[in-house]
Amino acid sequence: MSLQSKKSFAAIDYQRCDIKTCAPEKGLCPAVPACAHKVIKQLDGVFESPIIFQDMCMGCWDCIDACPLDAIGMTHIGA
Numbered sequence: 793m794s795l796q797s798k799k800s801f802a803a804i805d806y807q808r809c810d811i812k813t814c815a816p817e818k819g820l821c822p823a824v825p826a827c828a829h830k831v832i833k834q835l836d837g838v839f840e841s842p843i844i845f846q847d848m849c850m851g852c853w854d855c856i857d858a859c860p861l862d863a864i865g866m867t868h869i870g871a
């Protein structure tokens with residue numbers, strides 16, 4: 793398999809993502825600690841939406857399960 797072959801990775805819908813709703817007290821995205829592979833991070837700090845380093849995402853769904861606002865979905869590319 794080449795790197796261009798089928799891959800699944802998580803993607804954040806920033807229209808849905810609202811950290812003030814899902815983490816109003818501390819501003820820590822619950823999906824970040826849910827990712828055992830540590831590829832979703834709040835690079836801009838607390839109360840900011842996280843980003844996913846999709847190249848390293850394992851497509852395990854743990855962050856999707858952890859997001860209470862259904863703001864993370866799975867994207868599939870390739871054949």
Ligand code: SF4
Binds near residue numbers: 804820840842858864
């Ligand atoms: S849990 Fe979901 S809605 Fe909340 S900050 Fe993380 S991605 Fe956004």
Ligand code: SF4
Binds near residue numbers: 827828830844850
């Ligand atoms: S799908 Fe899994 S590996 Fe990818 S960002 Fe979510 S928890 Fe991390």
